Each structure stands twice: as structure tokens, then as C-alpha cells.
Amino acid sequence: MDLIRIDDPEDPRIAGYRNIRERDLVGRQGLFISEGKVVLDVLLSAEAFQPRSLLILENRVAGLAETLAHVPDDVPVYVAAGPVLDAIAGFHMHRGILALGQRRAPLTAAELLASLPDRALVLVLSGISNHDNVGSIFRNAAAFGADAVFLDSECCDPLYRKSIRVSVGGVLKVPFARFDRDEEFLLALKEHGFRGLALSPHGAHDIRTLKRPDRAALFLGTEGEGLPPALLAAMDTIRIPIAAGFDSLNVAAASAIALHRLSEAVTSA
The missing domain is CATH 3.40.1280.10 (SPOUT methyltransferase, trefoil knot domain)
Structure with a gap:
């Protein structure tokens, strides 16, 4: 798995993570943000949901090796330094582990x-x-x-x-x-x-x-x-x-x- 370095908070590849609180209010057109290792583990094993991408604080990567091994090959994993991650999110992200997810096919x-x-x-x-x-x-x-x-x-x-x-x-x-x-x-x-x-x-x-x-x-x-x-x-x-x-x-x-x-x-x- 290749980690993709993000140095610019305006990088279009991580647009789904930008200004998280504001996007919480207006919605993400069927997508959602999950936070933390426990929730990420659930997302990666969930039948009804799938990850679209991950965004991880650089100093958390080493401790996530086992979890990242379960990330599908077609799901990009972005890595950023603390100041860049905070600038992307719009506030301090102390957990440093984010995923953009999607519900596969909602049931009525x-x-x-x-x-x-x-x-x-x-x-x-x-x-x-x-x-x-x-x-x-x-x-x-x-x-x-x-x-x-x-x-x-x-x-x-x-x-x-x-x-x-x-x-x-x-x-x-x-x-x-x-x-x-x-x-x-x-x-x-x-x-x-x-x-x-x-x-x-x-x-x-x-x-x-x-x-x-x-x-x-x-x-x-x-x-x-x-x-x-x-x-x-x-x-x-x-x-x-x-x-x-x-x-x-x-x-x-x-x-x-x-x-x-x-x-x-x-x-x-």
C-alpha cells in the first residue's frame, strides 16, 4: 500500500475532509466522516459501508500497520503533518485518524x-x-x-x-x-x-x-x-x-x- 503525502490543505484530493464542521451542517451527498481507530476498524469490516479514502496524521501511521493492512488496494490513504491536517479539518484533530465513507445501498x-x-x-x-x-x-x-x-x-x-x-x-x-x-x-x-x-x-x-x-x-x-x-x-x-x-x-x-x-x-x- 502506497501512502500519499499531502502538504497543501487545498489539495483537491482531500476536498471531502476540508472544513469538517461546516460540511457537517450542509451534508456530504451520501458520504460521511468517521474518526478514530476503533471506528475505522468497524468501517473496514462493515458489510453495508465502504471507505472511500483515509486521511491520517503522519505520527499515527506506524501504530496503524495492522489496521492499514485491511484497507482495500483501491482506497487511497493520505498522510499529513499535524498543522496541515488541522488546516484541512478547520480545527485541531487530536485523534489524527479520519476516513471518508459511503453507505453501499441503503435499505428501505x-x-x-x-x-x-x-x-x-x-x-x-x-x-x-x-x-x-x-x-x-x-x-x-x-x-x-x-x-x-x-x-x-x-x-x-x-x-x-x-x-x-x-x-x-x-x-x-x-x-x-x-x-x-x-x-x-x-x-x-x-x-x-x-x-x-x-x-x-x-x-x-x-x-x-x-x-x-x-x-x-x-x-x-x-x-x-x-x-x-x-x-x-x-x-x-x-x-x-x-x-x-x-x-x-x-x-x-x-x-x-x-x-x-x-x-x-x-x-x-
Whole structure:
């Protein structure tokens, strides 16, 4: 593998990395930025994603020999000194390991539903617009073996750089798809045999007493407002008991507890 030296921050070959924060706001036309060795390792092994190029701080290259050995031959690996890398990104990149990635062929919600196993656990996110929360939920989904994540049109982009970073690559491991209309998606879930479980501080059923259905769809709502009343009315509601006098858990923390309770992928290792 040949390393390609970059000495000019304006070099057109690394245009996809330039002014990262500004590009985060306007989008990358189907591409995304990943950061750090752990996420890079996930990207290089992911079936649904592929790297387009890498940009690495020169003093990190030696320690990445094993990882770089897995980079496809047609993927360019650019190397730059610290000041050049910072000038490209528009701020100090202390991790020094970047990759420009692409999703191969996004699945529709219907396609993803049809691909799931007979016994499956999925998450359904409603109106969650905080990138930290979305990233944390994907991390939890990966850790507890969720089969898929579905996001409504109000949720933020899971492939936003911060979401990928917070998820520690979970966004690249757990299949996901978007849907537009709650009513149509609820109907599709029922047609595929899923039982909807709406997580709410005021849920009717204690999650500790819940018997896991073969196909479970765990619905999570945004901070503060929670799930829309129409969704709550359309399915079983469950709660995580907490101390008296306190309102609720953060949605990411609540997802971890609920997934641990519902998951069959937890091991003793």
C-alpha cells in the first residue's frame, strides 16, 4: 500500500475532509466522516459501508500497520503533518485518524423489516434529534444485539460525524432504515408479527415483569415530550421504575436498561 503525502490543505484530493464542521451542517451527498481507530476498524469490516479514502496524521501511521493492512488496494490513504491536517479539518484533530465513507445501498424500512429473523428485537426512534442520544442508542443497540433500528423523519442523521463517534461505530454495525408515516409503519410492524412496546415514564407495565415476545419493537421518544400520544395509544406501554420524586431517565440510558432486559445476546464473558 502506497501512502500519499499531502502538504497543501487545498489539495483537491482531500476536498471531502476540508472544513469538517461546516460540511457537517450542509451534508456530504451520501458520504460521511468517521474518526478514530476503533471506528475505522468497524468501517473496514462493515458489510453495508465502504471507505472511500483515509486521511491520517503522519505520527499515527506506524501504530496503524495492522489496521492499514485491511484497507482495500483501491482506497487511497493520505498522510499529513499535524498543522496541515488541522488546516484541512478547520480545527485541531487530536485523534489524527479520519476516513471518508459511503453507505453501499441503503435499505428501505420495508426491505429491512422483510430481512429480519423470526425472533427479532428492533428499536424505533421517534423525533430524537440529539446526535449524542442517537449515537448512544446505536452503541447500546450494538452492545445488546438489537437486529435493527428504525428512525422517523424527525430524527437526526445517524451518519452525522458526532453520532458515529459517540456510537463507537455502532451506527456502522446495526442495520437501520428511515420511515415517513407512523401509521403506515405501525401497520407494517403488525403485518410482520412485531409487538410494539412504547417506553414511557408512565407506562402501564413494569418492564421487569414483561415477557419478551418473539418479535419486539421497542419505541423510544424524544427528551421531554416523549412519544406522541397516538403512538402510546396504539401499543403496550412499559416503564422503568425509578426513585420516587424524580421525573425520568435520559433516553439513551433508558434504552440501555430496556435493551438489557429484552436482549438475548448478553453473555457472562
